[in-house]
Amino acid sequence: MSSVTISFMRTLIHAKKIKAKAISSTMIRSLSTKMASNDEITDHQRVVIDRFVAAATAAAATTTSSTKEAVEEFHRLPNDVNERNAVYDDEDFRSMAGINASVRHNWTRPEIAEIYSLPFYDLMYRAATVHRMYWNPSEVQQCTLLSIKTGGCTEDCSYCSQSSKYKTFVKPTPTMKVKKVLEAAKRAKDAGSTRFCMGAAWRELGGKKNAFRHILEMVSGVNEMGMEVCCTLGMLDATQAKQLKNAGLTAYNHNLDTSPEHYPKVITTRSYQDRLDTISNVRDAGISVCCGGILGLGEKESDRVGLLQVLATLPEHPESVPINALVGVEGTPIGDNEDIKGVDAFDMTRMIATARIVMPRTMVRLSAGRLSFSEAEQYLMFQAGANSIFNGDKLLTTDNPDFNEDQKLFEKLGFSGKPAHQGPLVAPSEADGTVEITKVQGPIAECA
Numbered sequence: 159m160s161s162v163t164i165s166f167m168r169t170l171i172h173a174k175k176i177k178a179k180a181i182s183s184t185m186i187r188s189l190s191t192k193m194a195s196n197d198e199i200t201d202h203q204r205v206v207i208d209r210f211v212a213a214a215t216a217a218a219a220t221t222t223s224s225t226k227e228a229v230e231e232f233h234r235l236p237n238d239v240n241e242r243n244a245v246y247d248d249e250d251f252r253s254m255a256g257i258n259a260s261v262r263h264n265w266t267r268p269e270i271a272e273i274y275s276l277p278f279y280d281l282m283y284r285a286a287t288v289h290r291m292y293w294n295p296s297e298v299q300q301c302t303l304l305s306i307k308t309g310g311c312t313e314d315c316s317y318c319s320q321s322s323k324y325k326t327f328v329k330p331t332p333t334m335k336v337k338k339v340l341e342a343a344k345r346a347k348d349a350g351s352t353r354f355c356m357g358a359a360w361r362e363l364g365g366k367k368n369a370f371r372h373i374l375e376m377v378s379g380v381n382e383m384g385m386e387v388c389c390t391l392g393m394l395d396a397t398q399a400k401q402l403k404n405a406g407l408t409a410y411n412h413n414l415d416t417s418p419e420h421y422p423k424v425i426t427t428r429s430y431q432d433r434l435d436t437i438s439n440v441r442d443a444g445i446s447v448c449c450g451g452i453l454g455l456g457e458k459e460s461d462r463v464g465l466l467q468v469l470a471t472l473p474e475h476p477e478s479v480p481i482n483a484l485v486g487v488e489g490t491p492i493g494d495n496e497d498i499k500g501v502d503a504f505d506m507t508r509m510i511a512t513a514r515i516v517m518p519r520t521m522v523r524l525s526a527g528r529l530s531f532s533e534a535e536q537y538l539m540f541q542a543g544a545n546s547i548f549n550g551d552k553l554l555t556t557d558n559p560d561f562n563e564d565q566k567l568f569e570k571l572g573f574s575g576k577p578a579h580q581g582p583l584v585a586p587s588e589a590d591g592t593v594e595i596t597k598v599q600g601p602i603a604e605c606a
């Protein structure tokens with residue numbers, strides 16, 4: 159790549175005084191002309207420039223705000239997942255520091271098992287490199303959870319404190335009032351949270367008309383506060399998913415939990431296919447899919463690989479994949495099973511690293527179980543590619559690290575939270591051309 163092009167790109171990226179609005183067509187056209195006239199530019203280098211121009215175009219087209227915000231926005235990819243994916247439509251694979259990666263939907267179990275079983279140092283190197291090819295590692299999303307309807311669930315998930323089948327510390331409580339939920343969301347926002355996730359201990363929304371009306375009010379209320387809104391309410395049909403989308407829902411969490419083979423040993427009251435159907439209803443409604451699983455259910459390594467294979471071969475990878483470590487709850491079959499050991503930090507890291515490699519554009523969420531890991535162990539998980547956590551002193555019913563301790567940890571590690579309703583930061587390796595991006599085929603895309 160010519161030095162003039164590199165310095166032009168850097169000027170665009172780093173210039174503090176440039177308004178993104180002013181960047182748009184003239185500068186992009188000028189960049190295109192420089193690109194078109196330089197015979198020495200190789201194909202993959204041209205693509206690096208294409209990507210940069212695509213991000214700049216998106217930012218320039220949508221920016222109406224101040225210089226600082228404009229520059230900030232200019233560093234970000236489009237927030238809408240379809241627009242974001244469209245930027246990379248013709249991308250084949252990425253390479254950096256001897257590692258290749260791509261967004262694929264045809265992963266086989268043996269391929270994933272091979273990655274999962276790499277020597278730990280090689281797995282970490284590969285995952286951390288993939289992470290840096292696709293993401294800015296300084297940004298880690300923080301979501302605040304609230305249980306809006308606790309306990310008394312008719313499902314028999316054998317890890318769960320909220321199932322009515324088991325006698326646990328949880329005292330069932332009715333659905334919270336809309337006003338109380340919005341007050342809690344406001345407190346989370348004031349504390350700096352940008353995403354609010356509401357959980358209900360239901361098998362399904364089903365015929366709960368009144369409760370659903372209230373939930374739609376909660377969703378639109380939180381959305382109006384400027385926060386991203388997520389729900390996890392059990393199974394949804396297509397109509398309910400569309401209603402939630404219309405009310406302003408950003409994302410829906412519905413986990414597969416484990417592999418299809420291990421699943422019936424953990425849950426008997428709803429099938430794997432039921433879960434896949436809900437995920438597809440959520441996807442079809444245009445809501446971001448948050449779908450992952452739990453380690454510590456007595457599963458084998460092949461079940462962990464099996465779960466990742468199902469996720470990585472969905473028609474679209476989930477926008478986020480939560481990886482939970484079991485929080486053992488007394489009174490539940492798994493919590494009381496002495497043969498099931500606590501989740502090892504290296505196993506948790508392996509799972510996160512493998513998820514990062516097989517779904518490079520997915521946000522990997524280090525979810526339940528952080529209290530059982532030291533800060534250094536959690537750092538290993540961020541280094542393996544985790545870029546989201548649940549914050550707040552409580553998860554749904556169990557404890558989570560102290561909110562202020564998490565903020566201190568973020569400061570120590572140099573992480574910032576992700577702002578609401580903004581796409582992820584462009585990976586520095588992409589902005590400065592360190593990562594090589596190879597196209598599927600064809601001539602240079604027309605810029606501007």
Ligand code: SAM
Pocket residue numbers: 317318319357358359360361390391392393412413415450451452482483484485486487526527554
């Ligand atoms: N009731 C809804 C459902 O299951 O679809 C939503 C809430 S449920 C608590 C959300 C997810 O939290 C579960 O699918 C499971 O992956 C995770 N989870 C629940 N209890 C857990 C525990 N004790 N330890 C770790 N993760 C847990």
Ligand code: DTB
Pocket residue numbers: 303319357390411413450451480481482485525526548552553554555556557
């Ligand atoms: C997810 O995968 N983990 C979060 C969120 N989605 C809703 C829930 C974890 C729950 C942990 C057990 C509890 O607190 O009851």
Ligand code: SF4
Pocket residue numbers: 311312313314315318319320321358359360361392
């Ligand atoms: Fe009910 Fe969800 Fe708990 Fe299963 S995980 S028992 S569906 S609250």
